[in-house]
Amino acid sequence: MLSKPRDVLLFILASPSGAGKTTLTRLLLERHPELQFSVSHTTRSARLGEVDGTDYHFVSRAHFERLVQENAFLEWARVHDSFYGTALSEIGRAERTPGCMALIFDIDVQGARQIRAKRPDIVAAFILPPSMTELERRLRGRGTETEESVLGRFGAARREIEHYALFDYLVVNDNLERAFHELESVVVAERARRTRRAVLAEALLQNGPRSGPEEQ
Ligand code: ADP
Ligand code: 5GP
Numbered sequence: 040m041l042s043k044p045r046d047v048l049l050f051i052l053a054s055p056s057g058a059g060k061t062t063l064t065r066l067l068l069e070r071h072p073e074l075q076f077s078v079s080h081t082t083r084s085a086r087l088g089e090v091d092g093t094d095y096h097f098v099s100r101a102h103f104e105r106l107v108q109e110n111a112f113l114e115w116a117r118v119h120d121s122f123y124g125t126a127l128s129e130i131g132r133a134e135r136t137p138g139c140m141a142l143i144f145d146i147d148v149q150g151a152r153q154i155r156a157k158r159p160d161i162v163a164a165f166i167l168p169p170s171m172t173e174l175e176r177r178l179r180g181r182g183t184e185t186e187e188s189v190l191g192r193f194g195a196a197r198r199e200i201e202h203y204a205l206f207d208y209l210v211v212n213d214n215l216e217r218a219f220h221e222l223e224s225v226v227v228a229e230r231a232r233r234t235r236r237a238v239l240a241e242a243l244l245q246n247g248p249r250s251g252p253e254e255q
Pocket of ligand 2: 054055080083148
């Protein structure tokens with residue numbers, strides 16, 4: 040029988056704030072129970088409806104700095120005046136979760152660059168808004184930011200899009216269902232990559248019948 044390879048696909052999902060990354064990540068996780076979300080640490084306060092330990096680990100600045108000193112982070116960065124980081128332990132947690140096939144990192148461009156340098160096997164997708172006007176509309180429409188924060192995030196968007204070449208895939212979030220299916224196809228295809236499935240082919244060769252004399 041084919042057994043599950045031990046490695047979990049590491050998948051970065053990044054976007055300028057407001058392009059729809061959180062919405063798309065939620066859909067992926069709802070419809071694909073074999074995917075797990077990497078829960079980051081952050082020093083920003085929780086938004087209405089966000090749950091500590093599920094959306095983020097909400098920590099103080101002192102706590103965050105202690106984790107940096109202890110080298111507990113795979114990557115960390117300052118984003119929109121708060122600190123965000125991915126604990127190294129998130130990968131171990133995914134590898135220990137039965138049935139987990141991929142770990143989704145919702146992180147910014149700085150974090151994507153840092154993880155890529157450490158884990159070249161990582162796959163990275165960047166969500167683009169259909170237009171800058173629509174991006175601004177979505178940022179305001181979400182209703183979670185102050186006017187100052189909307190302007191800050193919108194100003195940062197252009198600088199983030201400049202780094203698009205860091206990513207393997209660019210997904211335009213125009214229509215949500217269409218963008219979702221494109222993203223889903225990428226995750227499914229990446230799971231079937233030869234380098235990730237080679238272990239299965241090798242197992243068949245180890246356990247199957249030996250080749251006959253005519254092939255020797
Ligand atoms: P991000 O996580 O990238 O900051 P969100 O997922 O919070 O962005 O989306 C920003 C806002 O845009 C939310 O109000 C969300 O409901 C809305 N939104 C997301 N995708 C679409 C879409 N394809 N069409 C219209 N609105 C969208
Ligand atoms: P938000 O405050 O809207 O939840 O997130 C702001 C930005 O921080 C988003 O671009 C999000 O992807 C990014 N972010 C969230 N967690 C991490 C993380 O662990 N590391 C990095 N580098 N960025 C993160």
